[in-house]
Amino acid sequence: MADRKPIDSWLTDMDGVLIHEGVPIPGADAFIKKLRDSGRPFLVLTNNSIYTPRDLHARLRRMGLEVPVDNIWTSALATAKFLDDQRPGGTAYVIGEAGLTTALHDIGYVLTDHEPDYVVLGETRTYSFEAMTKAVRLILGGARFICTNPDETGPSTEGPLPATGAVAALITKATGRKPYFAGKPNPLMMRTGLNAIGAHSETSAMIGDRMDTDVLAGMEAGMRTFLVLTGLTRPEQVEDFPYRPSRIVDSIADLVDLI
Numbered sequence: 001m002a003d004r005k006p007i008d009s010w011l012t013d014m015d016g017v018l019i020h021e022g023v024p025i026p027g028a029d030a031f032i033k034k035l036r037d038s039g040r041p042f043l044v045l046t047n048n049s050i051y052t053p054r055d056l057h058a059r060l061r062r063m064g065l066e067v068p069v070d071n072i073w074t075s076a077l078a079t080a081k082f083l084d085d086q087r088p089g090g091t092a093y094v095i096g097e098a099g100l101t102t103a104l105h106d107i108g109y110v111l112t113d114h115e116p117d118y119v120v121l122g123e124t125r126t127y128s129f130e131a132m133t134k135a136v137r138l139i140l141g142g143a144r145f146i147c148t149n150p151d152e153t154g155p156s157t158e159g160p161l162p163a164t165g166a167v168a169a170l171i172t173k174a175t176g177r178k179p180y181f182a183g184k185p186n187p188l189m190m191r192t193g194l195n196a197i198g199a200h201s202e203t204s205a206m207i208g209d210r211m212d213t214d215v216l217a218g219m220e221a222g223m224r225t226f227l228v229l230t231g232l233t234r235p236e237q238v239e240d241f242p243y244r245p246s247r248i249v250d251s252i253a254d255l256v257d258l259i
Contacts, residue, residue: 007224007258009041009199011073011190014056016209016231017252018044024063025230027253032065034259041197042071047149047183047213049076049122049164050097073193075148075183076103076122081192082182083109083146087117092146093138095131095167096122100148113138121171121179122148123164132167136174145171149183151213184213190221205246207255209233215245228252 012018018028035042044067046056053072060067076096080103083090089108093116094101100122101111119135139145145168152165168179183189194204201222208214209231218225227245229235230252238244249255 004224005203007203007205009194009197009204010035010207010259011043011045011193011204011218011223012207012252013209013214013231014044014046014060015048017207017228018065019060019063020230022063024065025252027251027256029064030256031252031259032067034256036066036068038259040259041199043073043193043197044071045073045184045189045193047075047151048154049074049079049100049103049148049183050124051099052102053077055099071197073189073196074099074103075189076100078186078189078192079120079122079146079148079182080104080107080109082180082188083107083118083120090117092116092118092120093135093143094120094122095124095127095135096120096148097124115141116143118146119143119171120146120148121164121168123154127162127167132171135171139171139175139177145175145177145179147179147181147183150181150185151183185216185220187217187221190217190223194221207252211238211241211243211245215241216243219243219245226255228254 053069056072057069076099084107091110091112093113147168150165151163153160154163205224206218207226211233215225225245227248
């Protein structure tokens with residue numbers, strides 16, 4: 001890492017890095033405060049497309065973490081940016097919550113089940129069999145299949161829940177059409193996020209708790225990567241992957257002095 005330029009911009013995952021089951025991870029408040037005080041560009045990222053940045057800002061504030069709305073980047077926003085670049089002013093049939101529908105409305109998309117350009121799948125608290133059936137028929141009718149992220153399960157207090165990737169697999173099995181995933185580990189989410197804050201990959205770092213999404217996406221986007229051990233990936237699992245993070249640390253608290 002010594003031959004690389006100093007880190008001027010930071011991207012960090014949210015769950016498993018800053019918070020865990022609704023509780024801030026020790027050091028997260030100091031990390032965010034130092035970022036804000038420094039004036040350095042930064043983003044808090046999440047693959048979850050349920051919430052809008054305003055929703056997440058309010059939730060984080062209740063936990064004592066002050067993250068401005070403009071510093072939150074979700075897979076829903078990355079998906080909307082991708083669709084706006086691909087087919088401006090298009091139409092979509094959406095399975096998802098306010099985070100996704102709001103992002104698509106904001107780019108001028110019309111949400112419809114009548115011959116849409118795209119079927120867009122994101123997280124929702126209640127996956128409807130009727131909605132999935134409609135999605136299958138629209139895709140077979142010619143709609144392009146887009147997903148916010150490939151996560152197969154999501155966390156809950158009762159245990160894992162089926163998430164977007166699992167439902168996408170069902171729709172793929174029924175249609176024979178694989179979706180395009182806009183969220184992590186697609187480096188597109190990182191690049192659009194960097195563009196949103198005017199940052200460059202050569203002087204940016206990605207912090208995450210997952211080798212298969214956070215570290216992979218950061219690496220493929222050309223950033224330095226930091227793996228924290230407060231989330232899903234355990235130290236002994238790192239060697240299972242054909243790539244490595246730039247550095248492994250116990251928690252976000254170990255990175256405060258790097259800002």
